[in-house]
Amino acid sequence: MTAEQRVAKDKAVEQSSVLDELLREREGLLGTLDRVVALQGTARLIRETIGSHSGFVAELDGPDRAVIRWLAGNRTNALQNLAVPIGQGIGGRVLALGEPVRVSDYVSSSTITHQFDAQVRGEGLTAMVAVPIFSREGGSTRTVAVAYAAMRESANFGDDAVGRLEGIAEQAATALRLAGVAESSTANAVSAERRRMQAALHDSVGALLFSIGVQVRDLHQAIRDNPMLEHRLRSLEADVSAASSALRESLLALSESSPERALPVEMAEHARSFESRCGVPARFVQLAPVRPLDAERTGLLIAAVREGLLNVEKHAVAFSVVVSLGPSDEGVQVVVADDGAGDAAEEQAGTGMGLRTLSDRAARLGGRVSLVRNEDGGCTLRAWVPGVDSPR
Known part of the structure; x- marks a missing residue:
């Protein structure tokens, strides 16, 4: 030796x-x-x-x-x-x-x-x-x-x-x-939340829709000889309106989340979409909880993940991709790393309007974006932004 x-x-x-x-x-x-x-x-x-x-x-x-x-x-x-x-x-x-x-x-x-x-x-x-x-x-x-x-x-x-x-x-x-x-x-937590929402929808919207159904059936029987038809129709319309309002509120509640929760959810969805589209395993890993960010910083990090995955799809011959999110240097960093054989970093450096745009956006926030070729193969895109309260 x-x-x-x-x-x-x-x-x-x-x-x-x-x-x-x-x-x-x-x-x-x-x-x-x-x-x-x-x-x-x-x-x-x-x-x-x-x-x-x-x-x-x-x-x-x-x-x-x-x-x-x-x-x-x-x-x-x-x-x-x-x-x-x-x-x-x-x-x-x-x-x-x-x-x-x-x-x-x-x-x-x-x-x-x-x-x-x-x-x-x-x-x-x-x-x-x-x-x-x-x-x-x-x-x-x-x-x-x-x-x-x-x-x-x-x-x-x-x-x-x-x-x-x-x-x-x-x-x-x-x-x-x-x-x-x-x-x-994670699966248990998601399942429990879905059960909670299912029960809430059943108790509110479900009950109202049941009431509407009963009244509709009654009207079919009474429509010919009931002088109070107009009043019952108005009552039915009110119930329909209440059901629609409750349903809208429930759907809005399902779509709303705080920025720090929306960020990992959005990134995980982009990874799943990439895997489904390209057939290349892609995983999202949240390394640790991150501090809340404003909409501009959140949007930049999500855009960086999209750009990184698109870069892999267009230029890299990758077998797997990992998207990670975590705190770093009093800010938040996302990383898109692949193990591809294609020279994605050099290809993107020559034609990467998306990367240059990201870098400009990050610079305005006091952040930074980089795309480098790894020593052992593949490329890594990093995007970092300072926290909302951090000095630029």
Whole structure:
């Protein structure tokens, strides 16, 4: 091992220790963890810690199948979104056995099946090791994902490498567990609010509409011989008017929210819309609560997210996008980060009227906007504005 390799290994071990500490310290802050971030970070950590040419993670999308979605160090898209059924290849064997599997030369190994030789050759991989990522809940253990490390040359992954990969898998399992709790908590809160609104609508608008229905049925019976028809029609009209007014008020209440609540809701919706439109996983993560902003600052940050996602759609060949929101330097910052292979930053720098407009708007508020190419691939757009009470 060269001196440079030893330095890289020591740095990776240090980074792994830092991640351990962060996970322990922030277990209570469930909202800061996201499934996409956890799995993409796991793929990158594998390369740094193991010293492998490639690291990737396959997540289960059914009881007997995993799909490779998160890669680091890949040269092609040969393995991207590859479905791996139980028992097939090295990952499928891990699913079947629930234990590590390693091969020194994938395509010539007699211990695995070879349905994916073409994809492995296409990526230029040779030696490979894979371990399960377990979920341990309620006294039961089940595999929820598979972590891989691979080399582009024949090699033997020793017990030390397997142990380090299993350690990374443990960290990933912790992050996934916390992300799952956060998602569940959010879903429960949304469900409870919907039930509350449903009950309110039932008790107000529903009751009025029921009253109208009863009166209409009565009128059908009495229309021919009731001298009070005009009075009852006026009463019916009043009830209709009251029902319409109550419905408008209820819908208005549903659409209204404070600026600090509207901001994450709007950003999450833009991320969902991007994912639906482009088929690229996009997640919104609120890192911490933010102070209330006025309409101008809120509008700028939302516009920055739209511009960042549009930039990824037009210029980047991305596999995932993360939109984050959080406090920063006595203000609020949004970040749109992708892992694309396209040079979005340079493309946008040359033609980005939208980015220049955003920068001008931010400058008038004492804020700033930047778009840079990441060292490990992809681009990051950042937009920051000072808080309402902060000096410019």
